[in-house]
Amino acid sequence: MTMLREAMLVPTTTDKIANREAVAGIIGLGYVGLPLAVAAARAGFRTIGFDIDAEKAARLNAGESYIGAVASEDLANLVAEDRFRATSDFAELAVCDVIVICVPTPLSKQREPDLSFVVETARTIAAHLRKGQLVVLESTTWPGTTEEVVKPILEESGLKSGRDFFLAFSPERGDPGNARYRTVTIPKVVAGDGPQASALAEAFYGAVVERVVAVSTPATAEAVKITENVFRAVNIALVNELKIIYDAMGIDVWEVIDAAATKPFGFMPFYPGPGLGGHCIPIDPFYLTWKSREYGLTTRFIELAGQINLAMPHYVISRLEQELDRRQQVSLSAARVLILGLAYKKNVSDIRESPSLALMELLRGRGASVDFHDPYVEIIPPTREHAQFQGRKSVTLNPEGLAGYNAALIVTDHDATDYALIAEHSRLIIDTRNVMARRGFASANICKA
Numbered sequence: 001m002t003m004l005r006e007a008m009l010v011p012t013t014t015d016k017i018a019n020r021e022a023v024a025g026i027i028g029l030g031y032v033g034l035p036l037a038v039a040a041a042r043a044g045f046r047t048i049g050f051d052i053d054a055e056k057a058a059r060l061n062a063g064e065s066y067i068g069a070v071a072s073e074d075l076a077n078l079v080a081e082d083r084f085r086a087t088s089d090f091a092e093l094a095v096c097d098v099i100v101i102c103v104p105t106p107l108s109k110q111r112e113p114d115l116s117f118v119v120e121t122a123r124t125i126a127a128h129l130r131k132g133q134l135v136v137l138e139s140t141t142w143p144g145t146t147e148e149v150v151k152p153i154l155e156e157s158g159l160k161s162g163r164d165f166f167l168a169f170s171p172e173r174g175d176p177g178n179a180r181y182r183t184v185t186i187p188k189v190v191a192g193d194g195p196q197a198s199a200l201a202e203a204f205y206g207a208v209v210e211r212v213v214a215v216s217t218p219a220t221a222e223a224v225k226i227t228e229n230v231f232r233a234v235n236i237a238l239v240n241e242l243k244i245i246y247d248a249m250g251i252d253v254w255e256v257i258d259a260a261a262t263k264p265f266g267f268m269p270f271y272p273g274p275g276l277g278g279h280c281i282p283i284d285p286f287y288l289t290w291k292s293r294e295y296g297l298t299t300r301f302i303e304l305a306g307q308i309n310l311a312m313p314h315y316v317i318s319r320l321e322q323e324l325d326r327r328q329q330v331s332l333s334a335a336r337v338l339i340l341g342l343a344y345k346k347n348v349s350d351i352r353e354s355p356s357l358a359l360m361e362l363l364r365g366r367g368a369s370v371d372f373h374d375p376y377v378e379i380i381p382p383t384r385e386h387a388q389f390q391g392r393k394s395v396t397l398n399p400e401g402l403a404g405y406n407a408a409l410i411v412t413d414h415d416a417t418d419y420a421l422i423a424e425h426s427r428l429i430i431d432t433r434n435v436m437a438r439r440g441f442a443s444a445n446i447c448k449a
């Protein structure tokens with residue numbers, strides 16, 4: 001009787017989440033994990049951020065953010081108020097009631113899913129797992145990962161999912177650089193391994209974000225995220241293909257898309273570009289491709305979209321080559337080219353999988369001399385695929401400098417770039433984003449590609 005009463009007095013994880021007494025542990029403090037950690041801390045949970053990179057942890061504890069979506073001042077306040085701190089000591093996982101995994105899920109060189117970060121993290125959690133904990137995977141992955149990969153590793157601890165600890169999947173849906181939608185304002189899809197895990201995950205995220213969308217199984221939630229990214233990859237490939245076709249016909253694809261978008265139903269605008277970039281769209285769809293093979297199925301739309309999108313940098317180079325030849329009688333091997341924008345998308349500093357790097361590579365391979373300018377990327381950091389560019393610095397834009405290039409190639413349409421200066425002093429502008437027309441610059445030296 002006494003024991004029963006004592007047991008009833010011990011707060012459950014549900015109580016702790018409701019009272020904001022739960023400690024949240026966020027593993028992987030990158031583009032996804034850090035904003036989530038800050039949102040959890042702001043929602044009232046004492047939050048511990050975990051990262052294998054001790055230097056990152058030290059910077060965060062000093063109140064210094066390295067992610068655009070998180071202001072250093074906000075972070076410093078949370079650290080000062082003891083609501084957030086970062087560590088590389090994973091033994092502290094034991095004090096967490098909720099553990100969220102936000103580690104990378106890249107592709108291997110053979111373009112197969114590389115789940116090593118997730119597996120390693122699951123093993124680390126298993127070593128510290130205790131009863132009552134909720135573990136959530138947020139990393140984008142193939143449908144089935146939570147139950148087929150993470151769950152067995154956690155259960156090696158001797159504890160059982162749904163009885164001793166609780167397991168869920170909730171995909172991250174961030175849009176870096178998007179000021180309107182941030183971690184807390186983007187609806188969060190959630191599914192647990194069993195009803196208790198679902199209820200706990202819904203309660204935790206319900207406290208952190210404005211809206212939670214529950215789905216039936218973790219595999220469904222995993223499929224939701226992959227579907228969103230496949231949808232983007234396929235639609236971008238479609239407009240990229242249309243760009244090439246309409247260009248040959250003398251039709252401006254951007255004008256077509258903008259006019260088509262006035263249809264109040266049944267059309268959603270996607271815009272062509274120089275190729276896909278970032279951590280998600282070029283990578284995630286192939287997680288589904290890999291898993292589909294297990295069922296003897298092929299993902300033809302994904303493969304086709306991948307082929308078209310991967311070919312876009314080649315198309316841009318061929319357009320640049322034609323225009324240099326036609327207008328300046330200069331071959332690519334003798335040309336000086338300035339890449340405008342190194343980040344994979346506007347107004348962010350993230351260069352992962354950026355088409356700018358692929359374009360720099362292609363230009364270098366053809367013997368061209370190539371520089372870059374990016375207001376967000378002062379110096380090229382180490383990258384897995386393009387090590388030879390590490391340390392290259394962004395050049396300053398000025399009239400003499402611009403006039404010295406045979407062509408300026410706009411790859412990323414950052415708002416902070418001085419397009420008026422570029423319009424006035426560049427000999428040839430190859431615009432892959434239609435940014436010059438959107439800003440009202442019209443001249444014979446601007447060429448869309």
Ligand SMILES: NC(=O)c1ccc[n+]([C@@H]2O[C@H](COP(=O)([O-])OP(=O)(O)OC[C@H]3O[C@@H](n4cnc5c(N)ncnc54)[C@H](O)[C@@H]3O)[C@@H](O)[C@H]2O)c1
Nearest residue numbers: 028029030031032051052053102103104105139140172174
């Ligand atoms: N960046 C986005 O916009 C975005 C959007 C949606 C989904 N995602 C998904 O979220 C996941 C994380 O992506 P990201 O962009 O935040 O990656 P990131 O590279 O910015 O951050 C990952 C962090 O995890 C750390 N890390 C690596 N291995 C670790 C380990 N074993 N233990 C602890 N920390 C470890 C790294 O040091 C790094 O700080 C990926 O699955 C990605 O597909 C990303």
